[in-house]
Amino acid sequence: MYIVLKFFLKLVETLFPGYFALVMATGALSISSFFLGFEMLAEMLLYFNIAAYTVLLTMTILRVVLYPKRIINDLSSHAIGSGFFTAVAATCVLGSQLILVADSYAFAFYLWGFALFLWFLIMYSFFTLVIVQRDTPTLSEGINGAWLIAAVATQAVSILGTLLVPAVGSGHEIILFTTVCFYFLGCMLYLNIITLIFYRFTFLKLESSAFTPPYWINMGAVAITSLAGATLIQHAESWSFLTEITPFLKGFTLFFWAAGTWWIPLLFILAFWRHIIRRHPVTYEPALWAMVFPLAMYTASTWELAIALETPFLQAIPRMMFYIASIAWCFVFIGFVHHLYIRTAAYYRAARMQKRV
Template sequence: MGNLLKHTVFNLFSGYFSVVMATGALSIALHLLGMHSIAQGLLYVNIGVYLILWILTILRLVYFSSRVLIDITSHSNGPGFFTLVAGTCVFGSQLIIITENSQLASYLWGLGIVLWLTIMYIFFTAVTIRKDKPVLSEGINGAWLIAAVATQSISVLGTLLSDRVQNGQQIILFFTLCMFLLGCMLYLNIITLIFYRFTFLELKHDALTPPYWINMGAVAITTLAGSTLLLHAENWPLLVELTPFIKGFTLFFWITGTWWIPLLFMLMIWRHFYHRYSLKYDPQFWGMAFPLAMYTTSTFQLSKALQLPFLIIIPKIMVFISILAWLAIFTGMLHHLYTSYRKYRAI
């Protein structure tokens, strides 16, 4: 293994599958808004990124398994592994919506469920039983909410697959409804700690990392999960009975996400412009690109699920903000990879 590849694999950011999440969410948003060519192009990008990240991840598991174990049981790095689940399921949703490839999407859904079970219980068991726990201000961050994102991504993909199977449709919808509710529970539990961290403990500007945008991204994908269930409610009588509850809960999470957006932009200005914190590329910036794209997608689907066509104006504006964010971060990533290559080639 070459020095550059070895260095890359050893130091692979645990949350790098957020690239797949952000690209998939933006591609779906563009497709729903009628920009099919760009959406298709992003699908090809996502196929390449997804395969490359899995190759690097498998190499890391093979050659640096002890490092992986340290990371996945860490309060700070462990939550990033949930991006494997969310990235896999968002990619599967992208395949269904853009190409209608339900067979491959079903395999990805199965993989997502296995990953969810593995990471969920390894991480939460490890952080529960460990003796040397960090204080709240050091141990909690926005990345913890990716646990909720991963759970909701399984709900979304499963619900999309439910009307493409001949047997077991009600079982799938029951499972995806349960995952939707479980994702809601995880968000409400974790966001309480984060909100307490924001408002009652000192928050230095260098600690306000991009994953805090998942505060909004987690409720955006929760909105999408609820909206997707509502759009498939006619397939199961129980969902019809629960429609008023799901509508209210979904709208509750959408307005929560909407509330977060101005605050997060103001905090970003405070960090990068008032304190002049560097804007150089950091893989954590994908934690900002995903929420923006997911909010665009979820608002579009919410407008259909609640039959509120006036809401369409929001995704029509937000999609351009999402594109700019994705382009800026993707360009930064390519520049970072190029400079890293030149650096190690010179050694």
């Protein structure tokens, strides 16, 4: 029992800040499944996500209490600090799952409130810590696709808030005003950060080892932005101001969807360059969930965009992308289980050897 507890605490101490991307990827795939009519699969993924979110949240709370210095060090890191935004996005994705897949609004309200709290806490803590640092890394060392999770988290807050509107009586205009502001704030964050990333791609040397899975968020961030816009468009009748700006929202949402679509071939080409031409090994790492999420989110966003813009011919794209996202999720999940098994077995072997000594 002592060995199990010690191993669990070791996992807590070394927990990757961006591990909530597992919940994000699973939730996006669940929502895509529901949109495409695979309701049983959507429900199964929902139950899995509830369990995964509960475990990760518990581990994160324990990490804050037991290892606060590790939390601060990770949060102030240019390389991995932005991974904390996955907690915000995962909270909202789970809430959206509950509404869309289970038609349950009660707990989703609490998740939205919790997500807002996390958003303010992480947003201003992370950017304050990286700004006031005395020794800052170079652009090539400090910037990566994970920074765009700040935009993803912001758009996730917008989506969940908008989905809650039908269950709200008075005051729904305040919620919609908030979600519209978060939508535009998420757009601003994406445009600012993607400029730095594109500059890093095109003018600074990119090693195959540096092209990590979080760079897929280049596409995932605009995919969730498209979904946020499409969700606002579909709820436009709930607020007169939203109706007035609907033409603008349609154009802006299509703009971001087109940008996300442009990224997909380039990301696949760069992945081919990394693993086939440069022969970089394919091994499991927690950041791989940041690759699955964009694929699943693009599927969901394209489906909803087709409805919002009344362009049903676009629904052929998510019908194809769904299977790509599903295969990616299965491969990464198998890698996750294998990684956890190997790590557990190695720890127990080391503990037995130490006990013998």
